[in-house]
Amino acid sequence: MEKTSITIERAKKLYEIYGSLLLENQTFSILLDKYKRAIDATFRIMIDLGIVSQCYRCGRTHKGSCCAPEVAEWYDAETLFVNLLMGCSLQTQSAYEGHCCFLGPDGCTLLARHSFCVNFLCDQIKSRLSQSDLAMFYRIAGVEITISSEIMSYFLLWRKRVDGAIVA
Numbered sequence: 001m002e003k004t005s006i007t008i009e010r011a012k013k014l015y016e017i018y019g020s021l022l023l024e025n026q027t028f029s030i031l032l033d034k035y036k037r038a039i040d041a042t043f044r045i046m047i048d049l050g051i052v053s054q055c056y057r058c059g060r061t062h063k064g065s066c067c068a069p070e071v072a073e074w075y076d077a078e079t080l081f082v083n084l085l086m087g088c089s090l091q092t093q094s095a096y097e098g099h100c101c102f103l104g105p106d107g108c109t110l111l112a113r114h115s116f117c118v119n120f121l122c123d124q125i126k127s128r129l130s131q132s133d134l135a136m137f138y139r140i141a142g143v144e145i146t147i148s149s150e151i152m153s154y155f156l157l158w159r160k161r162v163d164g165a166i167v168a
Contacts, residue, residue: 004072006100008090010079018159019085028154031083034132038110038144042118046138054125066120067100067108074114075102078152082112095123111125115145 022028046052058066080090088111094101102110108117118141126134 004075005092006075007073007075007077008080008092009038010077011084014077014081015084018081018162022155022158023085025158028158031147031151031154032082035082035144036086036111037149038147041086042141042144045137049129049137051121051125051137052107054128058122058124066122067103067117069094069098069100071100071114071117073100073108074116078155079112079114079148082151082155083110086111088112100131112148115148118144118148 043052046055055066081089083090088109090102091104091109092101095104100108102108110117119138121129121134129137
């Protein structure tokens with residue numbers, strides 16, 4: 001959890017330094033809006049296919065879920081920074097012991113999520129969906145993942161132009 005706390009602090013620092021500047025950037029704002037629409041589309045298809053309700057049940061069990069505690073450590077400061085730009089709050093304590101700290105009572109508290117979190121379906125969910133439903137889900141989730149990559153690339157290049165930061 002210490003690693004996640006450090007990453008969250010780095011994201012908050014990025015927000016403090018670049019947040020207002022980046023939100024005033026018209027190109028980024030358009031891209032961010034496109035990203036939000038893609039996130040909404042993924043969430044809508046997950047509701048329509050019953051994925052959200054199944055994840056909801058599993059995420060509240062003591063046996064755990066794909067929202068394992070170590071998943072939070074996969075997040076980098078830049079992705080968490082984008083979440084701050086979209087109005088998310090970042091917590092280090094899960095609503096459920098033994099789960100990712102970003103899992104809240106209503107599901108993931110993040111909008112910009114790791115590609116695993118967007119794209120992963122457990123065997124139990126996959127077995128309940130038709131091939132066409134699975135293909136539709138992966139196609140829609142893939143758009144979200146692609147735009148996420150565009151957002152990150154734009155931010156890193158923009159940051160380098162703004163202050164000459166060396167980004168890894």
